[in-house]
Amino acid sequence: MKRISPFLTYTLTLGFVATILLFPCFRGMAQSALSGIPFTRNFLPVEYHAGIQNWFITQNRQGLVYIANNFGLLEFDGDHWQVYGVKNGTKVRSVAIDSRGRIYVGGQGDFGYFFPNERGQLSYVSLADSLDRKFRNFDEAWSVYLDNDLVYFCTFSNIYVYNQRTFTIVQSAHGIDHSFLVNRQLYVNQPSSGLGTLEGSVIRLIKGGDFYKGKSIAGILPLHDNHLLVATFYEGIYRYSEGISQPWREDLQAFLKGSIVNCITRLRNGNFAIGTQNNGLLVLDAEGNLLMQLGSGRGIESPTVLSIYEDDLNNLWVGQNNGLAYVELGSPFTFINKQTGLPGSGYSAYLHKTKLYLGTNTGVYVRDKNDKADFKLIDNTRGQVYHIGEYGNNIMIGHHNGATSVQGASAARLSYEPGSWVFQSLKDHPAQLIEGVYAGLQVYDFVNGQWKFRKKLKGFGESSRVMAQDPSGDLWVTHGYKGAYKIKFSPSLDSIQQVKFYGADKGFPSNLLINVFKVRNELLFTSTTGVYKYDAKTDRFIPDDFFTPRLGKNDQVWFIREDAMGNIYFISRDHIGVFRKNALGEYILEENVFNKIRKYLNDDLISIAILQNNEVLFGAKDGFIHYDPAMKVNRTPIFQTLIRTVGTSNNGDSTLFFGNHSVHDSITDKQQPDFKPELPYASNSIDFTFAATSYEGNADLTYQYYLENYEKGWSEWSSKTLKEYTNLKEGNYIFHVHARNVNGEVSREATYAFTILPPWYRSVWAYSIYGISVIALLFTGFNLLDRKYQREQKLLEQKQQEELSQKDTELEMLSQQSQEEITRLQNEKLESELQHMNNELATSTMHLLNKNEFITGVKNQLAHILKKNNHEEIKKELTQITRNIEQNISADADWEHFQFHFDRVHGDFTNRFKASFPTLSPQEIKLSAYLRMNLSSKEIAQLLNISVRGVEISRYRLRKKIQLDRNKNLQDFILNF
Template identity: 40%
Template sequence: MMLYAQHDTYGFSKIPVYTTFQTSDYQGGIQNWDLIQDQRGFVYVANNFGLLEYDGNEWRKYEVQNNTRVRSVYVDETNRVYVGGQNQFGYFAPDSSGTLTFSSIYDSLTDQNKSLEDIWKITRYEDEIWFCSYLGIIGYDGKKARMLPRPFEYGLAFNVANKMYVYAPEHGLAEFNGQTFQVIPNTKRFGDNQIKEIIPHQNGNLLIFLEDGHIFKFSNGKLSPWSVAAGDFLKEALINKVLLLQNNQIAIGTQNNGILILDSTGKSVLHLTKDRGLGNRTVLALHEDQFQNLWVGLNNGISMVELASPFSIIDEQSGLPGTGYCAGFFGNTLYLGTSNGLFKLDAHPDPIAESRNYELIPGSGGQVYNIQQINNSLLLGHHSGAFEIINDQAVPFYDVSGTWKFEKIPHETEILAGTYDGFLQLNTTSSGSRHIELLDDFRESSRVFEFYNDSVIFMTHGYKGVYRLTYNTHKNQFSEVKYYGDQSGFPSNILINVFDLGNELVFPAATGIFSYDSDIDRFVHHQKLEKWIAPNQHVREMTSDIHGNIYYLTDQELGILEKNNFGSYQKRSAEFSRILKYVNDDLENITVIDHQNVFIGAKEGFIHYNPSKNYNRDQSFQTYLRHIEAVTDSAIIVHGGADSVYVPDFSLPAYFSSLKFKYATPYFDGQEDLLYQYKLENFDKDWSDWTEISEKEYTNLSQGTYTFHVRAKNVFGVISEPAVFTFTVYPPWYQSRLAYLIYASVLVLIFAISMFILDKRHRQKHEILAELQKHELQKKDSQLQEVSKKSEQEITKLRNDKLRAEIDHKNRELATTTMHLINKNEFMLTIRESIKDLAKNGSKDVAKKLIRDIDRNMSEDEGWEQFTKHFDQVHGDFLSNIKKDHPTLTPQEIKLCAYLRMNMTSKEIANLLNISVRGVEISRYRLRKKLNLTRDTNLVDYMLEYDQA
């Protein structure tokens, strides 16, 4: 987008703010033949490649059947878009998904009515839509198309106050009487010229515009030429389109030289052409929107000119090169100082007059800082020094150092000039010569300074602080210099300015705005201004007009504090945000000339602001959903954005992955500054933050009903009516009503089957229980028998255990007796040995007799009988049986068998038999032979198992 400005009462060469759309922007053909808007504010353009639609955010293109060029477009009150092309016409209307689709009316015509060629115009008459070509007019009532009567050849139709006119070259102007066209007498004045437009004029008159630039007034049935000062211009430019604007001005689009705007009296107001508000000089279509923006269809591209905007820019395309630094209006001449020099433009009421470019003042080339008129002298502050403008020449009078600005000393004729090296005093002698004196008392660069009173000056240095200079005019010197910095109330020593607001000096610092309190000789916060300009902002420029309104520029905003009748202010900054990015950020400057002309230094030239321009900032507007797309297995267009009626009761399956919304607001006054805010009820807790992004996507929403809201906020802080879309996310199939019904049916069926099965099982179980009871009884009987048998066995076992116990007891007694015998024999052997010793030492007869008695005692079998009795009891008549089975066994061998049965050792057996161990082994050998045992048979094992044989 580029910014330019218009002419005002002084005839300043300016060009309005405009936007140009190239073919790359709208993806269409170069030529745009017609323009119109629907009820929502969407712009429709008849383009070489089809129908273009612009919603303020993006362009869409719709092709017409046969890919014909679209020459004309019309929108009715239902937002149905009618189009006319080459041997084709019809309308676009939304389908079930809200997407514009084309329906042909031309195809319904009979063959004899189809030779129409291009439909150059579409208009409305009563209840019919008229499709106009140079070969006839087709009327369409919404159901049926008809060819209008053509009693003679005529051109296109013009609807003026619901009266339809056509021009027939051989007959004159004709009016439709409801049945056919009737020629108006005495109107054959135009020859073969085509009528380009007929518009209403003052007092019920009509203005008729011809292609060759002539304009006629039709009043009381008579035609007369309507003379305008720009008549010659229009004849050369050739007229293509004419539009009556809302302010009763007339916009004339030409073939060769852009647009000329006339007021109702025919006076030229504004001229726009290529590189001066338009992208091309051939105008094919005109339309004015609700914001008084002029949409222009061009031979190459589309332009939107903001005629109602109070802002404009003067730059190199207006003939002014360089960055803007100062402005002034002196002697009916506008002076603008830039980085390239000082330029002038004399006031002129005719915007299409020749030589309207800004002229460089000779000798002023280079960096200009200031232009001031003091004591009837026009003084120029310049990087090269100080100049005076004399006879449109820049005449230098001080070239030692660069000069910033000039100030007249109060109540004196002398002038102070701030330079790179301090101050100069300028005196004008009686002869008119100028005397210059450098004030050596102070040598700081003095760009920003103001008089506090007749003798005190405050000068601020951007990187050092504030200086209070007391000036002695009689001695031409500073009698006192006092410094103020962060010790005097300022937050720091840097970025301090001083501005004269008419009745006081204010001192903006790096942060905050201050004023000087002479009672305490300190700087204090300016509470009144800081109420409107936040203290955290750094004010770079401030100035006031004659009404006390304050223009200001900070590091964050540009605006105006409008003073009311009560001495307070109303702040306006939102509308200035559009141009803030174009403002010069070096040596900022705002110059107020009058109530219509405020100049703001820009990076390229100047921004012109007209405070008195009627600018409607509170227009209501609407946000629209332009595209809704759901993604499941594939992308589904829920709504195509062709109308405002969204799909009712729309539902999404539970398995959808995303739902994407695109939205737009056809608010074209500062479109790039629109912000959007959205909220999804049942998901978002509150509105989102404001954002420039015009789309939102939600993914994996859970089941439920949601309502999406979206709204926009314009540069003035006005919020649009929201767009609202309600939809439902279905639960998964297994949570649907049908699923729950199936679940219930299945549960009932399962319950019935379960009851049947349970009943059957109950009967079967009863039968089984009966059978089990029978078996159980049988089992009990068997168990009783088994228990009885086990009892008997247990009793037998107990008896056997008792017998074993008794046998064990007998064995223990037998073992005790045997051990007793063994001990007795051992004892007896010991006594015998003792007696033997005695016999050796004493009476041998006595000893021998004693030994014989003992031997006889040991050999006696007194204890054997008792042993045999106990042994047989324990071992089942072992001794009796072995005697019986082996009668050849000696008593000694039977004893050996008993002792082997008891598993006694050879030593123990030797003691019992009163023989040696060797004798035991020999006895064992003999016993084996008598028993006929083999070598493999163990004698002890044989004895142990004998009773079992």
């Protein structure tokens, strides 16, 4: 019988409906009876851009996920999806990865492997093309199995055993349905004969194997003591041992038959995961008890599961008929929300015996943990719920409409005062209960096993959402934006005796966001910053000694709750986690595992509920998040940061690296030195894409990166998976990147080294050419300079000669000028002296003239007197005076003085003139001198003491003696002599 895939069967809708009706108890269970739906991340075809069906899933050492998809081999690195097609572009049905990283695939009419080329891009190599033509024509290679170096390619006609060099072909005369490798033994189901094993190159029927004749097997798993678990598509699941096959769980057979089992796998914790055609994903324990069912609208998107793969974190990759899902089975957190019948935001929770009560903004819901059904709404509780608690064996509800008490499947109103926040029992009043409402406090009495409303207390009208009683019996009520109040009641609780306010003036940082919690048997108060406790001695609030040293003074704590083991759960602005108490009484902070739930938590009226078995419920925006502390998280995951592509963008996109390093025939994590690219300077703009193989918590990954030799340190954490660098200078660079996952774990860094070559004008060849050119230019330049130097030397010598000649000429001229200057100066000196002598001569002449004129005047006056006076003696005396005057006028002393100066001025004129004309008398010499001085006749007459007429006669005589021509002027002659 030819095998036709049952995965395409969609005709059992009616059977599916009947199955759900017959087995409602199988829905909604996980490891803990109180847990909900595991965290699930769904991927639709529009997101991964490939075919809708995903047939097989596996993972390599780097954490990359590979899926056999309708469109080819689908790869997921945590951020990017990539499809690699096989040669003929057909569907890929199976995939397996060996220790070297080689990815073997089987598909329609072909099988082979993918391995990275020199640029790191996966390339497909068809092994089927190497077969003889008579074995090449086959239909589907549904399975690929690895056994050390052997690879089994299982088709519906033959089994091809590849030993890395050659093929061994195993043929079956009865046809092949499916094959399964179990403990290195290949089991082969032949529809016409039954289940057998491959021994050498022959398929031999196992003992009792004919039981499976005509049955289509979906999976075979090993059990203890050589037992096998054989899952069939349509006939349920059987336990095989010693040739006998029996139903694994008789009570489940009908359900499994209606579900149609597509695949089955054994989980590391011993449980089984089953993928069905109609009922989604089933998780069963080792005994076959159904623990959990996920299907359409309940964790995963499709009721048809085609493949299952468990990763190293015990989480499941689920291949579906229309997409993929990542189911965090290994996480201690699950959702209790509308998928489990609980709509609305979670505000309060309480576990009473086996019943779990949950309060949301839509009402109170209940489910018995042993019932396994969805949550049901309790009648008369619809609306906003603030609090659920047990008081005097009564389940009390703080409701927007007023206090309510649960009565079986319904609830009864206890008070019509709107806005019931919370209830507080008092240690000295076990029969009374205090209720905080929107506007004040109310008192209830316990009568005949039921709480009865007594009265609303006067004297305090503030909203009382948070309250706690201290050891002294006082009630503390905190207000969100006013402060804290300490309230004293009367002994009978009929009235409020005292209300005392505490705010910023009493030690709080402000009056805002003050809450009170009872932790470690003491009251702790929180505010905008810090945690405080009340000091009765000073009547003030002081920082507490537990949270303050551990979280600091500036953190804002929003909620605190302590479990029965002393573990303290808290939510603050900067942290969320638990201070876990060990056997020594020490507290160890555990917070990373809680990071993944922060974004889901309710940001209005935050709540943490501790259930009786120390499981925890966190109020969420959509229902609650259940935390099971008994589930220990495996924190040794495959978590690596990978550089997925490296490209240049200067001249259009060009990918240098496609994400896979290899050495010889193996994939490796590190770049090999031989594959360090050297890029031309024109390609100096580089972009990197990267991802990290951490898939938990919706993969809220952040990255840090830096480029060595370009940046000084790591960047800030960012969710970006692309980094671009532009206009890099030439040099050697190493790109570093690492990731941090939602749990705060940091991966190993990934690196990629590359070199930017200098531009052609700064290359070695260019510098060589530059060097040669410079040498040539220097040689030419030196030669030209030498020639120029020779020419300039000659010109310089000529110039120097000319300059020397010019200098000599200048010196001669300078000497001549100096001599002329000396002569000029001497002349000037002589002229000055001559001028001085002229001045003296003129002075002397004027002196003589004045003297003679004066004396002549005196003589004339005396002569006049002599004429008028007749007295002889007087005449005689006057005559004697006149003679003396005449002698004085004619004295030679004045002449000698005059002559001395005159000769100095006129070049020794008198001696020269006398020498030329020796016959001249002294009187004529004087006349000649006076004529040379260009004196007038009158002035000469005064000097010679003669009349003017006498001067004229003397001039005439002088002309004759010197024999001067009559036509010549005497005075001119004398002036020019």
